[in-house]
Amino acid sequence: MLNCHPPSERRHHSLGASRHILDRVGDKWSLSVIETLCHGPLRFNELKKQVEGISQRMLTLTLRHLERDGLVTRTMFATIPPRVDYALTPLGFKLLKPVSELVEWVRENSAEIEAAQRTFDQQTVTPLP
Amino acid sequence: MLNCHPPSERRHHSLGASRHILDRVGDKWSLSVIETLCHGPLRFNELKKQVEGISQRMLTLTLRHLERDGLVTRTMFATIPPRVDYALTPLGFKLLKPVSELVEWVRENSAEIEAAQRTFDQQTVTPLP
DNA sequence: CTGAATCCATTACGATACTG
DNA sequence: CAGTATCGTAATGGATTCAG
Numbered sequence: 116m117l118n119c120h121p122p123s124e125r126r127h128h129s130l131g132a133s134r135h136i137l138d139r140v141g142d143k144w145s146l147s148v149i150e151t152l153c154h155g156p157l158r159f160n161e162l163k164k165q166v167e168g169i170s171q172r173m174l175t176l177t178l179r180h181l182e183r184d185g186l187v188t189r190t191m192f193a194t195i196p197p198r199v200d201y202a203l204t205p206l207g208f209k210l211l212k213p214v215s216e217l218v219e220w221v222r223e224n225s226a227e228i229e230a231a232q233r234t235f236d237q238q239t240v241t242p243l244p
Numbered sequence: 245m246l247n248c249h250p251p252s253e254r255r256h257h258s259l260g261a262s263r264h265i266l267d268r269v270g271d272k273w274s275l276s277v278i279e280t281l282c283h284g285p286l287r288f289n290e291l292k293k294q295v296e297g298i299s300q301r302m303l304t305l306t307l308r309h310l311e312r313d314g315l316v317t318r319t320m321f322a323t324i325p326p327r328v329d330y331a332l333t334p335l336g337f338k339l340l341k342p343v344s345e346l347v348e349w350v351r352e353n354s355a356e357i358e359a360a361q362r363t364f365d366q367q368t369v370t371p372l373p
Numbered sequence: 374c375t376g377a378a379t380c381c382a383t384t385a386c387g388a389t390a391c392t393g
Numbered sequence: 394c395a396g397t398a399t400c401g402t403a404a405t406g407g408a409t410t411c412a413g
Contacts, residue, residue, distance in 0.1 A: 185360025
């Protein structure tokens with residue numbers, strides 16, 4: 116929970132340790148990859164097809180980060196051609212709940228957010244004469 | 245909610261419209277600023293003192309983004325010296341709930357996450373002879 | 374006091390080519 | 394098939410200086 120308490124009762128840095136996961140939430144591809152994997156394991160190229168727009172490089176990097184944080188497992192099969200399966204860990208599945216609720220919240224409030232953005236953008240527009 | 249359904253039932257881009265807010269969640273300062281403002285309005289320099297480590301530039305930029313998204317209001321007083329109050333909007337307050345639950349989730353699972361990171365990091369370490 | 378402007382370092386990302 | 398390597402570009406953030 117965020118430290119919504121007066122400064123006297125506040126602990127040092129309320130976030131900080133959570134940064135790594137928040138970075139995953141904020142980066143361009145992690146949530147899409149997690150979402151795609153929630154139906155079951157997928158191979159690298161299947162993932163690449165289903166996460167539209169992602170490059171090979173970014174898929175590799177994103178999967179490495181998710182694997183490092185314990186959200187995704189990587190399973191290699193010593194076949195020819197090689198085959199690698201990626202799957203959500205139980206931890207990865209559990210993350211879906213709070214993340215989904217956040218995304219859901221944004222959806223429910225997107226009209227208000229976009230209205231605010233339009234208002235803000237119009238204020239500072241200085242049309243040329 | 246994230247599209248955890250088979251591809252046949254899946255809507256085009258599950259995220260996409262939510263990117264803007266997810267970017268706020270993911271960036272370095274937005275959540276700290278929101279957290280600091282949840283006790284009540286603050287002036288620019290009070291915010292700068294309480295959000296430790298933030299530079300003047302990043303505080304300005306962060307506040308502009310939050311204001312644009314309708315999460316924060318900016319109130320100027322035409323006094324000398326000038327005074328500007330920043331406060332959470334009702335929308336900003338409401339965002340605290342899903343965000344807090346996400347941060348809470350990370351806290352509850354930080355041990356497991358950090359253990360995964362240590363394991364991952366040790367795998368690829370190749371100590372020099 | 375509030376904040377805009379500038380400069381710089383680091384990182385994120387994308388496109389392409391190459392490899393076991 | 395599943396990557397790695399390399400390159401170039403854009404975005405992000407920090408430090409410092411200037412201004413109303």
